[in-house]
Each structure stands twice: as C-alpha cells, then as structure tokens.
Amino acid sequence: MDHFLRKASFSSGSKSIVRIIAIGAASAGLLYLSNNPDSTTVKLSIPTILRKHLPFQGHPSFVSSDHWQFGKFPLFLSRVDPALAGDVAKGAPVAVGDGGKPSCGCLGRDFIANAAAKVAPAVVNLSVQQDLYGFTTVRSMCSGTIIDADGTILTCAHGVVDSQGRQLTTKGKIDVTLQDGRTFEGTVINSDLHSDIAIVKIKSKTPLPTAKLGSSSKLRPGDWVIAMGTPLSLQNTVTAGIVSCVDRKSSDLGLGGMRREYLQTDCAINAGNSGGPLVNIDGEIVGVNIMKVAAADGLSFSIPIDSVSKIIEHFKKSGRVIRPWLGLKMLDLNELIISQLKERDAKFPEVEKGILVPMVTPGSPADRAGFHPGDVVIEFDGKPVQSIKEIVEIMDDRIGKPLNVAVKRANNEVVKLTVIPEEANPDM
Numbered sequence: 001m002d003h004f005l006r007k008a009s010f011s012s013g014s015k016s017i018v019r020i021i022a023i024g025a026a027s028a029g030l031l032y033l034s035n036n037p038d039s040t041t042v043k044l045s046i047p048t049i050l051r052k053h054l055p056f057q058g059h060p061s062f063v064s065s066d067h068w069q070f071g072k073f074p075l076f077l078s079r080v081d082p083a084l085a086g087d088v089a090k091g092a093p094v095a096v097g098d099g100g101k102p103s104c105g106c107l108g109r110d111f112i113a114n115a116a117a118k119v120a121p122a123v124v125n126l127s128v129q130q131d132l133y134g135f136t137t138v139r140s141m142c143s144g145t146i147i148d149a150d151g152t153i154l155t156c157a158h159g160v161v162d163s164q165g166r167q168l169t170t171k172g173k174i175d176v177t178l179q180d181g182r183t184f185e186g187t188v189i190n191s192d193l194h195s196d197i198a199i200v201k202i203k204s205k206t207p208l209p210t211a212k213l214g215s216s217s218k219l220r221p222g223d224w225v226i227a228m229g230t231p232l233s234l235q236n237t238v239t240a241g242i243v244s245c246v247d248r249k250s251s252d253l254g255l256g257g258m259r260r261e262y263l264q265t266d267c268a269i270n271a272g273n274s275g276g277p278l279v280n281i282d283g284e285i286v287g288v289n290i291m292k293v294a295a296a297d298g299l300s301f302s303i304p305i306d307s308v309s310k311i312i313e314h315f316k317k318s319g320r321v322i323r324p325w326l327g328l329k330m331l332d333l334n335e336l337i338i339s340q341l342k343e344r345d346a347k348f349p350e351v352e353k354g355i356l357v358p359m360v361t362p363g364s365p366a367d368r369a370g371f372h373p374g375d376v377v378i379e380f381d382g383k384p385v386q387s388i389k390e391i392v393e394i395m396d397d398r399i400g401k402p403l404n405v406a407v408k409r410a411n412n413e414v415v416k417l418t419v420i421p422e423e424a425n426p427d428m
Contacts (some may be wrong), residue, residue: 008428044277057322063313116283119211121179122209123211123229124178124179125141125142125144125176126141141231141233142158142159143276146211149207153199153200154197156196157196170190174184174200185202194280195321197303211277215306225265225282226281227240227279229273229274231412244266249262259392263302264299274291276289318364322399325424326421327358328366332387350412357371359373371417375407376408377406377407381394399421400421403418404417
C-alpha cells in the first residue's frame, strides 16, 4: 500500500481515492491492484454500511454502482455479500452508541453488560440453613431467578431439596437475597430431581424485579451467552462465553436414567452458580446453569429453557412432572448410520429417516405392544417422525392412552402397532 501511494500521483480532485482505500482497509475491505503500461486498476470491496461515507458526487446510490472513474484510475467496487446486507436489513445485533442507534453490523463493546443489566436485578442467592444441635449451619448455596412478579423463583432442585426414597423434603430454611440487598424466606413449591428444576416462592409487599424467558431452540453453536449467579458465595457474578453444543445428551456425560439434553457452554461456573440463569445477548433467559465438569475448564452445562418451560407447565397442571414410559431404547437415524446398517445387513429397511429401536425392555408397554429390536419407527400417533424428540413431544403426559405406531422391519415390511404408555418410575 505504501509503495502504491508513493508511485501514484493524484490531482486535488482524485485524492479522494486515498480516502476510499483507507476506508476499505479500516473496514476489513479487500483491495486489489493491477498495473499495466496504460493504466492502473484498483478493485476494492467495501461493506455496504460504510459506502454512504464515500466522497462520490452526483451518484444517488453507491451500493448499486460497480464502476467509477477517478482520473487515470478505474475503480471497481464489488457488491457486498447479500447475506450480510440481509442481516443488517433485518435488524441483526448492532453496535449501540450513546444515542442507542445502530452504527454498524457488529456487536458493541458493551453488549454483554447491557444484556446482563436486564437480568441482574432478578438474580437471587438462595442459602439453605439448618439448625444442628443449636448451631445454624449452611447446608447448600445456589442461585435462582425471579420469573414472576408474584415472587416465583426458578432454581435447581439439588440446591433446595433432599431425596429420601420417593419423598422430596426441603433441606432446611431457605434465605433468599436479592441484588438490592433485600432478604426473604423462601418456600419450595415444586421440584423435580430428574430434571433438577425447582420452584421457590417468596412474598414481598414491594415490587419485585423479574427476568424474561427466551427460547433455547434459536441457539446455535458459537452464539454468545452469559452465566449469572453466586459462585462460591460471590454474589452478582457475571461470566460470558459461547454455546459449544445445543443438544448434549445425558448419555454423552455418562449420566444414567432417562434421556436428558443440555446446552454445553464454555462459561465459567462454579459451586453456587447452579440454578442461575444462562442469558442471551438480548437479556433473555435461555437456560438454567446446572453443572460443570470438575476436571476440565470450559465445560459447563445448562438445562434448555424450552425444556424448563414444559416442566413449569407440568407443575401448574399436575403439581409434578408426569413422564410416559414405553420401554424402548431408541436411536435417531441419519444417512451415514443408515448406510452403515445396510452394509451390515442387506435386509435393513429402505428409509431416509426414522428412529431405530435397538432394544425393547421385557415386560414393558412396548414389549406388550409387539415391538422388536431392529424396528424403525416411521410414524407415531399417526404423524411422521424423524427424531426421538418428536416422539417425546407427541407423548407429552399421555398416560394410559393408546398410541398408534407404524414401524418398518427387514425387507421393508410395514407393521402397525398400538402401545399404551405407563408412567415412568421416578427412580429410573
């Protein structure tokens, strides 16, 4: 660039090309230079948002222009990537200055602080105390979020309840501390150890701050997220990171029992963060922080807020979470798995998608309905299905109600079955 500027001479009118090149370089634009005996050609790619600042006279739309002449320098301007232009037009996250107006198609330096500020007042510290031989001791400490102005707090079950067989009991007196210093005594209203979600309630005569629930289904690996809570008794702690995986299965983590899915992030969380919110850059709760891998850094896990919302609905409807049980071990199929299974067995059914049944529990509802290992479920309750998640959503809390299922077997035999789900054993 220095060599080019030294070699080139400009008239006073054409010196504006220096400004153009400077803008392109400063904005990560791409510069191409070619020399021949007759002319020098400059090609420059510049983001759309900056083109309005370029010194063109008499041209109403620089964005739509492809070629401009400056003295002896023909200047070719490549159009911006349509995807980028679309993102800007649709209101993608933008930097915000003092005036609060978008200034470019990127995130501002305070986007994390702005998102955290929306949720922080509603984040609480829950301290569970117990009297032992006349001494008050703290049994556990966790975080939570006020999600309703009536004092409803969303938190983790393992922080506030004990399991004694099938009975859940409160660990002790729950002291709830808000960011503004107010303290309340909390009461556990609902809890579910399988999902590790609990609802605690406080009563206040003055208004309570609340946080908004977002949607975890919109998250993608690489999205920014913020973990908030009270790690190691350090209240009002904020850490940030990205989403590493949106559907980390419990089996991937070596956890037994029923199938669960988690959001994996690299946010720093520690003891005391459990129950606190995972927040997106819009200041909405997208997960509940629940655990980390102790022997590693950057491996933290949260319950997706979409799953939490369904659990809350169960609490409101039945006071507990009702889970149907079929007695099937299932596996989502994709092209690669199907291809591998066909190589092993030429009789494997011709399917593009579906759910493979590798195992059927003896004596289970599925066993009684006639399921066989090797079946591929293609329809459930009369609806085409391609994933276990779809089956779970269809069953919802339908206990004791017949469901019609279509499976494909070896040599493409289609079999119609009727299965009646039972309620799952909470100890499973």
